[in-house]
Amino acid sequence: MKVATAAQMREMDRRTIEEYHVPSIVLMENAALRVVEAMQERFGPLEGKRVAVVCGKGNNGGDGLAIARHLASRFAARVSVWLAASRENLQGDAAVNLRMAEAFGLKVREIHPRLKSDFAEAAVIVDALLGTGITGGVTGEFGSIIEWMNDSGQPIVAVDVPSGLDADTGKVLGACVRATLTVTFALPKYGLLDFPGAEYAGEVIVGDIAMPRAVMEAPDITVHTTKPADVARWLPARVNGRDSNKGQFGHVMVFAGSGGFVGAPVMVAEAAARTGAGLVTLAIPSGIHQAAMARVSPVVMTRGLPQSGEGTFGNDALDPALKLTEKATAVALGPGLGHGDEAAAFVREFVSRCPAPLVIDADALTLLSQQPDRGASLVKNRAAPSILTPHPGEMGRLLGTDTKTVQADRRAAVTQAAETYGCVALLKGARTLIAAPDGTLYLNTTSNPGMATGGAGDVLTGVLSALLAQHLGPLEAAAAGAYIHGLAGDLTAAAHGGATGLIATDLLDHLPPAIARCQGGAQG
Structure with missing residues (x-):
């Protein structure tokens, strides 16, 4: 609307x-x-x-x-x-x-x-x-x-x-x-x-x-609020019958994690699976590969990549990582990578060369913002679509300003980010905003205060990457993803009798019902 x-x-x-x-x-x-x-x-x-x-x-x-x-x-x-x-x-x-x-x-x-x-x-x-x-x-x-x-x-x-x-x-x-x-x-x-x-x-x-x-x-009215009917229209139909197969619904490749940060990559991967991706692969530094395998759902495939001295991805991981992306219809990058020099070099090169639609989140955003002009150029010149998913602090770093300035005019900040980076930008918050470079903006009205909890953003990254993998455009994927993610939080709060004590993993089981609610035409 x-x-x-x-x-x-x-x-x-x-x-x-x-x-x-x-x-x-x-x-x-x-x-x-x-x-x-x-x-x-x-x-x-x-x-x-x-x-x-x-x-x-x-x-x-x-x-x-x-x-x-x-x-x-x-x-x-x-x-x-x-x-x-x-x-x-x-x-x-x-x-x-x-x-x-x-x-x-x-x-x-x-x-x-x-x-x-x-x-x-x-x-x-x-x-x-x-x-x-x-x-x-x-x-x-x-x-x-x-x-x-x-x-x-x-x-x-x-x-x-x-x-x-x-x-x-x-x-x-x-x-x-x-x-x-x-x-x-x-x-x-x-x-x-x-x-x-x-x-x-x-x-x-x-x-x-x-x-x-x-x-x-x-046409001059370029701001929208997402409704269930929008989400239903954008999502691919899962037709009952012999012709449906996992290949129709995409392959999400997740590149995330470092020593001590296993939970975030696992939540990204499982959220992608719960949002309907046909296949999900979690690529993770070799040093935490076994720990990730022990925690992640068996429906998620895993790959251990060469680990740098910082315990994350470095130069040795770049070529095998890019080789894996050849099988992907969407890629998620960033959660838990750390902020070291080797991770920064990996992220810059990976963003530049990744051929698939890309969700850039968390540490990858921070690493790109270390050299904001270069980071903006790398994202803007990508051949495939990108979605940036900053919280207000990350948005401040991407724009060379601070959290207070971003929060004072969130609409201006997300619009500037979309224009500067030449891609869809999603600014997290109580009212998540999604902007495209052409000035189109979506305001999301689902979610509740219980979702202000660690890991909720990782779940969102998984949702967005799954929708990109299912061939939604980046703007539609971001708008639908924010709506589904927030509605899953609302359903979780309702099931638990309130928002207090909600944790990010609670959202996972409520992603399919949130999608069903949208496809059934019910208001969330």
Whole structure:
């Protein structure tokens, strides 16, 4: 599903009104109906319930006035309407809806201190105060109204976006409504999905206000959120019958590990197998080959390669490693390799010469970032696709900056990495972001805090490499992989009764159910 900015939504409104001759008040009416329907679905029958509706002077306030009218006339709710502006300041569709609301018998009152007690007595509060147009901090009277809403302890339904939230970034602009439910229109807004905005938006429902499909699919809207239907569309079908064989689903080759680091390579390999790769081979330094064989699933083949003096791969391992890649449809490189000079030389040469699609993770990212310009050139000039999978610290090193700068604008960081390295970049986090060099960006909404645990990234690397091996493009593999990985974490947390204590190996058994959930069309 595409994700819009406030400016893109304004352009969508304009095109719908001017090119398709849909009156703006029809869009407002449709929006109001979607909110009322969502409220009825979320909170049950509204008849006789007290609902407080707070309206600003703009289109968001017009939505609120229309919502109040429908709540009272169609659902027999006991509605109080509060206007955070003088009547004379309302214009256009908002003014029309004010007249209609009053004609339907609603008493519309301007903001008064007694509003605070009205909030406390309401079964539901509707926030139609500010909408998407704000730019500065929310203080003063508006700030007080928002604090009263939040302090009421009652459920709050935000219209389009919670008042005080930047729709484009998810940043909080002073006081901000903490919504129970946000009903946004036509397309989701980025700020509702990424943190901290996602914490303030609550449950997000996208209401269809009957905009033309051509308007909603405008090519300049390049941000998406992954849905189960996307994953199902991208994944190869496993057809029941005699024609299916392991060769159809690819061969993942994992190059990872060093002395003392056996767990990460094993998790990568087993995750690749659990994500549907037809064959998986784990190539590991000879000194830890026996230890890896003792731990890894018997479905994973292993190969011991010459071990350097640092206990990892060195120059002697390069040719046999590259020979192995001739059999691979995807390669995973990096977890547990270490940070020594021999490993760095191996990684640089391997990245340059590996003929297969490549997932570059963990220590391989750190080693490439030791010479960032050279590392970027090596990745950018590869003949086969690549996916970089940094956490914020690794991303900072890849871009020559620091973790704080990356986290301050994650979207800018992942976009810059994709452009600089000429490949798909995946920035891990509570909302994992995936960017392509052409500017396309996916935001992932699965996962939970329990996945902030050692080894979860190794599992993700295995998932991504398996999807590449099954012939997904790098962008689709990264977007689908992040979704499946996060959903596996959500299923794990549900099975364990919570996210606390989740460990990375718990995810492995939940990868197949996560894939099945997507292919079955269920929401994760």
